Amino acid sequence: MTDARAATAEPRAAPAAIDAARLPHVGWGPAAAVWWAVWSLITIEGTVFVLLVTVYVYLRGIATAWPPEGIRLPGLAGSTANVLLLLASVVPTVGAHRAALRRDRRATTHYLVVATVLSLGTIALRGVELAQLHVRWDGHAYGSIVWTILGTHLSHLVASTLEDVLLCLLMRFGPLEDRHYVDVTVSALYWYFVVAAWIPLYLLVYWLPRAG
Amino acid sequence: MAFSRRPLVGYPAIVGSLVTTGGLGFALWAHHMFAAGMSHGQSVFFMVASMAIALPTGIQIFCWIATLWGTRPALRTPLLFVVGFFLTFVLGGLTGVVLASVPVDLQLHDTFFVVAHLHYVLIGGAVFPLLGALWYWLPKMSGRLMPEPAGRASVALLVAGFHLTFFPMHQLGLEGMPRRVFTYGRDTGWAGLNLVATGGAFVILAGLLVYVAGLAWGLRRGRLAGPDPWGADTLEWATASPPPSYNHAPLPAVTSRHPLWAPAATTVTGIRSEVREILVTTAGHAAPSHRQVLDGPAVAPLLLSAAVTATLVGVVFTPWAIVWGSPLCFAALTLWFWP
Numbered sequence: 285m286t287d288a289r290a291a292t293a294e295p296r297a298a299p300a301a302i303d304a305a306r307l308p309h310v311g312w313g314p315a316a317a318v319w320w321a322v323w324s325l326i327t328i329e330g331t332v333f334v335l336l337v338t339v340y341v342y343l344r345g346i347a348t349a350w351p352p353e354g355i356r357l358p359g360l361a362g363s364t365a366n367v368l369l370l371l372a373s374v375v376p377t378v379g380a381h382r383a384a385l386r387r388d389r390r391a392t393t394h395y396l397v398v399a400t401v402l403s404l405g406t407i408a409l410r411g412v413e414l415a416q417l418h419v420r421w422d423g424h425a426y427g428s429i430v431w432t433i434l435g436t437h438l439s440h441l442v443a444s445t446l447e448d449v450l451l452c453l454l455m456r457f458g459p460l461e462d463r464h465y466v467d468v469t470v471s472a473l474y475w476y477f478v479v480a481a482w483i484p485l486y487l488l489v490y491w492l493p494r495a496g
Numbered sequence: 497m498a499f500s501r502r503p504l505v506g507y508p509a510i511v512g513s514l515v516t517t518g519g520l521g522f523a524l525w526a527h528h529m530f531a532a533g534m535s536h537g538q539s540v541f542f543m544v545a546s547m548a549i550a551l552p553t554g555i556q557i558f559c560w561i562a563t564l565w566g567t568r569p570a571l572r573t574p575l576l577f578v579v580g581f582f583l584t585f586v587l588g589g590l591t592g593v594v595l596a597s598v599p600v601d602l603q604l605h606d607t608f609f610v611v612a613h614l615h616y617v618l619i620g621g622a623v624f625p626l627l628g629a630l631w632y633w634l635p636k637m638s639g640r641l642m643p644e645p646a647g648r649a650s651v652a653l654l655v656a657g658f659h660l661t662f663f664p665m666h667q668l669g670l671e672g673m674p675r676r677v678f679t680y681g682r683d684t685g686w687a688g689l690n691l692v693a694t695g696g697a698f699v700i701l702a703g704l705l706v707y708v709a710g711l712a713w714g715l716r717r718g719r720l721a722g723p724d725p726w727g728a729d730t731l732e733w734a735t736a737s738p739p740p741s742y743n744h745a746p747l748p749a750v751t752s753r754h755p756l757w758a759p760a761a762t763t764v765t766g767i768r769s770e771v772r773e774i775l776v777t778t779a780g781h782a783a784p785s786h787r788q789v790l791d792g793p794a795v796a797p798l799l800l801s802a803a804v805t806a807t808l809v810g811v812v813f814t815p816w817a818i819v820w821g822s823p824l825c826f827a828a829l830t831l832w833f834w835p
Contacts, residue, residue, distance in 0.1 A: 301749040301751070301762030301763065301764070302749045302762075302763075302764040302765070302766075302784055303764075303765050303766045304764055304765065304766035304767050304775055304784060304787055305765070305766030306766070307766070307775075307784055307785070307786050307787050308786045308787070309786060309787055309788070309789060310786060311776055311785050311786040311788070314778070314779060315776065315778060315785040315786060317776075317788075446826055450830060450833060450834075454834070454835075458834070458835060459835050461835060464835075
C-alpha cells in the first residue's frame, strides 16, 4: 500500500476564497452543537412525557375507579404552589439567558443564583407533592403511574438544578470562556422545557381525576 | 454522473422523490398483511399508498436515464452495475404495482411470484448498486483500481444468472407454486422451470466468485488509481488515494454541487493547525460560522462511560444503584465540563 500512497499526486495549490482567521470562536443558537443537543434532548424527553400521558390515560380508561376506592385525590396545595414557583423561576432564567447573550458576567451570575435557589425550592415542593399523593408507588397501577410521572419530571428538575449550580460556580470562580455563555443560554432552553412540560402533566395528575 | 460527464438531471425532483418515498413508506407496510384480513377501508388505503410509491420511484428512474441520455457514457464496471440495477429494479417495481392490488395479492400471496418480486427489488435495488459502489470507491480506499475485465465479466454473469434464477419464478408463482415449503410432489409440473432457476443460481455464484477474485487481485496488483480515476465531481476525489489522515490540505472551499468540475478550485485559510481547530458552518447554507477549538484527549469521557455502565448494571440488582450511581455520573460529567 505504501507505493500506492507515494505515487499519488499532492493536491494542487488553489487561490483562497474564504479567510477564516477573523471568524469568532463561538457559535450561538443553531450554530452551536450544544443547541442541537439540547433540542434533541427536549425531543426525546418530550416523547417520554407523551408516552407517560398515554399510559395514564390508558390505565384510567380500563380502571373501574380512578383513583381506586379508598385512595384520596392528590393534594392541590403543594402541587399548585409548585406550579406557581416553576412559572416564577422562568423570570430569572430569562434574565440569565439575556445577560449571557450580552456576555454580562455580573448579571448572568446574579440571575443564575436566583434561578438556582428557586429550582431548589421546586425540588423541595416536589417532596411535599409526593407526600400528598396519598398512595404508594407499589400499591396500585394508579400509584405506579403518578409516582413515575412525578419522579421522571423530578429527575429533570434535579438534573437542571445541578447544571445551574455548576454554571453558578463557573461564573463566580471558574476560568470563564465565551462558550460558557452559550451553555447558559441552552441551559435556559432546557429549563423552559422542564417548566412547560409540567403544566399539562399537572393538569393531568391533579385535575383530570377531579373533572370526573 | 462521473460516467456521463454531466450533472444529475432533475436534482430537486430526485430529492423530492426520496422524501416522498420515505413518507409513503410509513403508510404501506400493511400490504404484507392483506391476506391476514383487514377492513375494506384499510386495505384500500394501503393498496393506494403501495401503488403511489411507483410515482416517485418512476421520477427517479427517468431522471437517471435522462442523465445518461444522449451522452456517450464510459461503460465501466460501476455504471454497468447501475444499468443492471435499472433493468432489474424496474421489473421488480412493475410486479410491485401488480402485487399492490388487493385481489391480485390475495391470489398470489405466499407463492413464488412474491419470491421473484422481492428478489428483483432487493437484489436489483440494493445488491447491484452496492457491488457497483464498492468497485467505484475501493480505489479511493486502497489507492488501486480494480481490474475492468473481471468487473465486466462479473456484471454479465450476475445479471444473467439473476434473471435466469428469478424470472421463471414469476411463472411458477402464477402456476400456484407456494413458497416456504420444503418439497413438492412429482406431478406438479414445476420441475423444469425450477431446474432453470437452480442453473441460474450457479451462474450467480460464478459471478460472485469472479467479483471477489477481481477485488483480491485489484487490492494487491491493481493499477495505481491516482486522486480521481473516474473524472468524478465530488470532493473525495480531490485528495490522494488512499486519503491522508487530514483528508484535505488546505481545506477546500466549496461553491458548487460539483466542486471538482468548477472552473477554479478555491480554499479556506485562517484555520490554525497548532491547535485542534475546525471550521463550523451553518446547518442550512453551509456558510462559515465560527472556528471551534476541539478538546484534546481526555479521561473524563471514559470515567463517565464507566460510571454509567456501573449504574445501569447496578440497577439490575438493586434500585439503590440510582442513588449511588447518579452522583458518580454527575462527578464524571463535572470533570468533563470544568475547563
